[in-house]
Amino acid sequence: MDIGQVFVDLAKDSGFAGMTWQNAVMIVIALFFLFLGIAKKFEPLLLVGIAFGMLLTNLPLGEIYHPEMWTAAEGVNYADVLQRGGLLDVLYIGVKTGLYPCLIFVGVGAMTDFGPMIANPKSLLLGAAAQLGVFCAFILAIVFKFDPGQAASIGIIGGADGPTAIWLTKSLAPELLSAIAIAAYSYMALIPIIQPPLMRLLVPKKERMVKMEQLREVSKREKIIFPIMVTVFTVLILPSVAALLGCLMFGNLLKETGVTDRLSDTAQNALMNIVTLFLGISVGATAQAAAFLNLDTILIIILGLVAFAFSTVGGLLFGRVMCWVTRGKINPLIGAAGVSAVPMAARVAHVQGLKDNPDNYLLMHAMGPNVAGVIGSAVAAGILMSVFG
């Protein structure tokens, strides 16, 4: 045996031999996202997984993810994926089939208290108004010559709801999945920076100081019937939201019944953590240089910011309308929480309210539009799926 030749062969088979400058750039970007997730705590539960998936998939010759398997014109051959695919190909099945986003929604539902929204049903309108950014970004994406499916997927970043964005994008524009997921989660982490200047700009101090009446207590019966009622009604109107909204409401029902505590606990913790882990790393795997290093990614990052900003603007302006209609009984700041991003957006509205009036506690009031925004963004995704799916 020629020991020298063995070393030569090993060197040829190593990742260093297959490294391109694109791989190197992607590795640097992955390390940057890891820094943001770990050091800056930008949505670390998802971003660390996404960044690590990005790192793995861009290390040459690893063969753990094959984008060509997922973009074949004749459709995905799952038998081939299981036989020839790498680890991340197998995990990606959960993204492609929409399994992970829906399971995450079961967990989100189990963690969500719809009580503040049931106590103040008007907050649902704020959740609807805060979807404005979805459609502003959609129109802008069309202007920038994205195809309609891609434009819809870019727009849904404005829903500020990661699982919803992933659920829609995996069907309409899988080639943009990594960029859209990263934009969605990064901007969700940046809500405390994006929203307050818009709040101060669009809402006069007098209205920001409005104190709202204490919410009524919501009975257990109402909390149990709510998810069933919303599922039946919404799915009958928009069948395309059945998977997302059905899972969200199922999780919430588990929480509220009081007889399925074990299931609720699993949905909130074990299931949520396992699925988050798989979702993050497999979404990150799609960020290979060919799909990520292009002008589209930069445009998506910019349009994502536009989407978030306009969603905030929509919520705030509608909040002002409601403040005027109710003669000062609603603080417009809670409209900004309608962008979803539970509970970060509600906290931001609360903190801004406290700065303007130290006796003003808006958190529970803002939770109403906040959870309404989750329903609103699921409905928006359902509409876009119906039209472009």
Place this chain on the structure above:
Amino acid sequence: MMLAAVESISIGESFALSGVSIGIIMGVLACIMLLIYLMSWLFRRFDEWNAKRKGKIPPVTVDATAAEPVAKAPGSCGDLVLIDTTEREAAMIMAIVADSTETPLNELRFISIKQIKE
């Protein structure tokens, strides 16, 4: 049933689609809002009806020999029996117990307060 997939779209159509979509979202969420109001109203009426129905049931006969409490102070979670104690004294005792046990008053349950005579 899914609609036929849209392959291409003009800017004008994207405006129109966005307007319609926002209208649908607002409509769906407004309908959910109305359903919540309806549900709350129905429950309120049901509770009122139930309370009235219970009010019409004749009271259960109490054994005349059973000792009757001297006074009752209405509370949010049942009644508190006061025996040889004024409401003012009871309120003070409740406040002291809440303070010394560091428990909010609404989480404490007092069944009766009785003055012990030496």
